[in-house]
Each structure stands twice: as structure tokens, then as C-alpha cells.
Amino acid sequence: MTQxxxxxxxxxxxxxxxIDPGSIAYTxxxxxxxxxxxxxxxxxxxxxxxxxxVMKIRGDGSQExxxxxxxxxxxxxxxxxxxxxxxxxxxxxxxxxxxxxLISNFGTDCLEVMTRDGRxxxxxxxxxGEPIGKVNFVLRDSRxxxxxxxxxxxxxxxxxxRTDLSDGYIAxxxxxxxxxxxxxFHFTNEIRFDAAEDYLYIVETTGGCISRMxxxxxxxxxxxxVFGPSSLGRxxxxxxxxxxxxxxxxGTLVYSDKLFVLTxxxxxxxxxxxxxxxxxxxxxxxxxxxxVTEEVLFATGRGIAPWMASVTFGGPDLRTVFVGSLxxxxxxxxxxxxAGLPMVHWK
Numbered sequence: 001m002t003q004x005x006x007x008x009x010x011x012x013x014x015x016x017x018x019i020d021p022g023s024i025a026y027t028x029x030x031x032x033x034x035x036x037x038x039x040x041x042x043x044x045x046x047x048x049x050x051x052x053x054v055m056k057i058r059g060d061g062s063q064e065x066x067x068x069x070x071x072x073x074x075x076x077x078x079x080x081x082x083x084x085x086x087x088x089x090x091x092x093x094x095x096x097x098x099x100x101x102l103i104s105n106f107g108t109d110c111l112e113v114m115t116r117d118g119r120x121x122x123x124x125x126x127x128x129g130e131p132i133g134k135v136n137f138v139l140r141d142s143r144x145x146x147x148x149x150x151x152x153x154x155x156x157x158x159x160x161x162r163t164d165l166s167d168g169y170i171a172x173x174x175x176x177x178x179x180x181x182x183x184x185f186h187f188t189n190e191i192r193f194d195a196a197e198d199y200l201y202i203v204e205t206t207g208g209c210i211s212r213m214x215x216x217x218x219x220x221x222x223x224x225x226v227f228g229p230s231s232l233g234r235x236x237x238x239x240x241x242x243x244x245x246x247x248x249x250x251g252t253l254v255y256s257d258k259l260f261v262l263t264x265x266x267x268x269x270x271x272x273x274x275x276x277x278x279x280x281x282x283x284x285x286x287x288x289x290x291x292v293t294e295e296v297l298f299a300t301g302r303g304i305a306p307w308m309a310s311v312t313f314g315g316p317d318l319r320t321v322f323v324g325s326l327x328x329x330x331x332x333x334x335x336x337x338x339a340g341l342p343m344v345h346w347k
Contacts, residue, residue: 010246012246012248012263012264013246013337013338014244014246014248014261014263014269014337014338015263015269017271017336017337018271019259019271019272019334020334023334023335024304024332024333024334025332025333025334026330026331026332026333027045027057027061027322027330027331027333028045028047028055028057028063028329028330028331029063029329029330030329031047031049031055031328031329031330031331032049032050032051032329033048033049033050033089033326033327034047034048034049034055034324034325034328034330034331035048035090035091035092035309035310035324035325035326036048036090036091036092036093036137036240036309036310036312036324037093037310037312037314037322037324037331038093038094038095038101038312038345039312039313039314039315039322040314040345041316041346042059043058043059043314043315043316044056044057044058044059045057045312045314045322045331046093046101047324047331048090048091048092048093048103048324049065049067049090050089050090051065051067052067052068052088052090053065053066053067053068053088053090053114053118053120054066054090054093054101054103054114056116057331066114066116066117066118067118068088068090068103068112068114068118068120069118069119069120088105088107088108089105089106089107089108090103090104090105090106091103091104091105091106091135091136091137092104092136092137092138092139092149092190093138094138094139094140094146094345095140095344095345096113096140097140097144099116100113100114100115100116101113101114101115101116102123102138102140102146103120103138104135104136104137104138104148104149105135106134106135106136106157108122108125109125109131109132109133109134109135110122110123110124110125110132110135111123111124111125111132111135111138111146111148111173111178123173123176124173124176124177124178126178127150127171127177127178127179127180128178128179128180131153132150132171132178133150133151133152133153133154133167133169134150134151134152134153134154134155134157134160135148135149135150136148136149136150136151136188136189136190137149137188137189137190137191139191139192139193140344140345141193141197141344142197142344142347143219145172145173145174145219146172146173146174147170147171147172147173147181147191147200148170148171148172148173148178149168149169149170149171149188149189149190149191149202150168150169150170150171150188151168151187151188151189151205152165152167152168152187153167154167157187158292158294158297160187160206161187161206161287161292161297162206162287162290162292163206163287163288163290164290165186165187165206166184166185166186166207167184168183168184168185168186168187168188168204169182169183169184169185169188170182170183170185170188170191170200170202170221172219181219181220181221182202182213182221182224185202185204185207185211186204186205186206186207187204187205187206187207188202188203188204188205189203189204189205189238189239189240190203190239190240190241190310191203191241192241192242192243192249193215194243194247195243195245195247195341197215198214198215199212199213199214199215200212200213200215200221201227201241201243201249203238203239203240203241203251204238205237205238205239205254206237206287208231208232208233208236208237208238209226209227209228209229209230209231209232209236209238210226210227210228210232210238210241210249210251210262211224211225211226211227212224212225212226212227213225227249227262227266228249228262228266228267228268229266229268232253232260232268233253233268233270234281234284235253235255235256235275235280235281235283235284236253236256236258237253237254237255237256238251238252238253238254239251239252239253239254239308239309239310240252240309240310240311240324241311242310242311242312242313242340242341243340243341244313244336244338244339244340244341245318245338245339245340245341245342246264246338247263247264248261248262248263248264248338249261249262250311250321251311252308252309252310252311252323253275253308254307254308254309254326255275255280255283255297255300255301255307256273256275256280256300257272257273257274257275257300257301257302257303257305257306257307257308258270258272258273258274258275258308259271259272259308259311259323272303274302274303274304274305274306274308275300275302275303276299276300276302279296279299279300280300282296282299283296283297283299283300301326301327304323304328304332305323305324305325305328305331305332306325306326306327306328307325307326307327307328308323308324308325309324309325309326310323310324310325311323311324312324312340313336313339313340313341314340317339318339318340318342318346319335319336319337319338319339319340320333320334320335320336321333321334321335321336321340
């Protein structure tokens with residue numbers, strides 16, 4: 001058994017934690033591409049949906065699809081690949097200060113805002129006079145600044161799954177426009193601040209690692225470094241991350257369907273491994289040759305949350321972990337030994 005590690009005067013509760021498969025419950029049904037999940041104190045979940053909006057799942061389990069009124073919607077009749085490439089694809093979500101939903105739209109390549117009844121408008125669709133690229137994730141900080149990640153400038157993101165491309169960047173939305181604040185990432189994905197907002201943690205999906213940068217009082221990012229292992233392992237394509245209140249960074253590896261944790265010291269623990277090892281290995285080999293195809297990519301993805309994509313803490317005590325995915329039709333959840341770090345909308 002792994003020996004408990006200490007942080008300050010307390011023992012890190014994650015070191016002896018194991019997920020009991022029998023304790024995993026589910027919420028939501030008939031979801032489409034539930035990649036990102038926002039949780040509210042009253043138990044309501046807001047879940048990204050490929051039909052062009054979000055699924056509102058109430059604490060009693062009832063749900064309501066809220067679609068963007070100005071969006072073009074696509075049904076389930078499209079091919080598997082088309083459902084991840086075409087039309088409006090709400091990806092990352094965040095609450096604006098007034099409760100509206102900020103949407104990083106991976107299909108329209110825009111930062112959007114939607115009221116809770118579906119009225120939608122574009123906040124930004126260009127950066128420094130050029131197309132934005134693949135808008136992936138959006139995050140609001142305690143100073144009401146809006147941070148956005150762009151995974152790649154390549155229109156078809158599948159063509160960006162290669163080892164030699166680092167055209168991802170981070171932008172901040174302010175005064176009605178984007179400003180690039182950090183560049184040169186390997187498929188920039190989710191970002192999170194630590195509790196004090198001293199560091200911004202950055203997922204580099206095709207880099208196989210988590211980076212971080214120091215944030216000063218003006219929002220400048222400096223001192224880029226890798227946090228934890230330089231590689232999260234063979235077949236490691238990190239996607240979503242979230243902090244718990246102890247300082248552990250939870251995350252997902254999307255195509256290999258793993259749930260992991262990095263301790264405050266950067267030590268890696270894998271809590272769940274649901275991937276098909278043979279198919280993940282085939283994708284890894286194609287990736288290392290810069291020859292990823294739809295066939296080898298879409299062959300991966302299985303388990304309770306196929307193409308495991310995000311981690312969200314919710315419930316009244318922030319100890320329920322919800323796992324988002326790209327191929328799942330419902331959301332698995334389980335209890336954590338430690339509460340999640342409250343997001344800015346929770347405070």
C-alpha cells in the first residue's frame with residue numbers, strides 16, 4: 001500500500017484513496033458530448049451539449065435542453081467524425097458574473113455568451129485581426145477577467161494531433177476583444193488557477209503534460225514550467241483538470257480514459273484506467289509518427305466515461321466528483337475523500 005504523504009501538518013487524503021467501482025452512480029441521460037460540467041450549490045448541473053447549448057440537470061434528476069437560439073443545430077444523424085467537427089459545439093463553460101453562461105465554442109471558433117433561457121451572442125471571433133482558431137476552454141477569475149484557451153490554429157483539430165505542432169495559445173478577453181497573453185503550447189486545453197490565483201495551470205494535450213505560469217497582479221503570465229512529470233505516461237493525452245481544496249490537481253487522459261491526480265508535490269497517481277490498451281497503443285504509435293487518422297482515433301474510448309474529458313466537484317459539500325466525456329451519454333459520479341476547490345461562482 002502506498003504510504004501517506006504529509007503536506008504541512010496534515011496527511012494528504014488522496015494517497016490512500018481508491019475508487020470503489022460499486023459506488024459509482026450516474027446522472028443525466030441521452031446526453032450528447034457532455035464535455036464540460038458546471039455545478040451550482042443547489043445541485044443543478046449545466047452540461048455542454050453537441051446539439052448547440054447546454055443540458056440543465058436539476059438536483060432531482062430532471063433535465064432540460066437549453067439551445068442557443070442563434071445557433072445551427074445538428075442531430076444524431078451525422079457521422080461520428082462530423083459530430084466532433086461541424087456546427088456549434090459548446091466545449092468549455094463558465095459562469096459570467098451575472099450568471100449567464102460563457103461558452104467556448106469548438107465548432108464556431110468563437111467565445112459566446114448565453115442567457116439561461118438560450119439567448120446567445122458572440123463576444124469575440126477574432127484575435128489581433130486574425131481568426132481565433134479552435135476555442136477550447138473559458139475560465140473566469142476572482143477579478144472577473146475572462147481567460148480562454150485556443151488549442152490550435154488549424155481548422156480541423158484532428159490534424160493538430162501531432163508531436164511537432166505547438167500553435168496553441170492563451171488569450172484574455174477584455175474591453176470587447178481578445179489579447180494573446182501566452183503562446184506556443186501543444187494543443188492548449190483546460191486551465192485552472194490555484195487557490196490564491198498565483199499560478200495558472202495549463203493542460204497541453206499533445207504535449208502529454210501539465211504546465212503552469214505565474215500570474216502577477218496585472219494578469220501577466222511568466223515563468224512557464226512543467227508541473228509534475230514531463231510526461232504523464234504512454235498514451236497520455238490530458239484534457240480536463242480541477243483542484244481539490246487540499247491542493248491536489250485532478251485530471252483526465254482523454255483517449256486512454258484515465259483519471260489521475262497530481263499531488264501538491266507533483267507526484268502522479270492514477271485513480272482509474274478504463275482504456276483499451278491495444279487501441280490506445282495503436283493511437284500512440286500513429287501519434288508519434290504524426291499520422292493520426294480518424295479510424296485509429298475513434299477506435300479508442302470506452303468505460304464509464306468514454307473519451308474521459310473533464311472533472312467537476314459538486315454537491316453541497318463539494319465532495320461529489322462528476323466526470324465529463326466526449327462519447328458518453330450520461331455522467332458518472334462518486335464521492336471524493338476531500339472537497340473540491342470552490343470555483344469563483346461558488347463563493
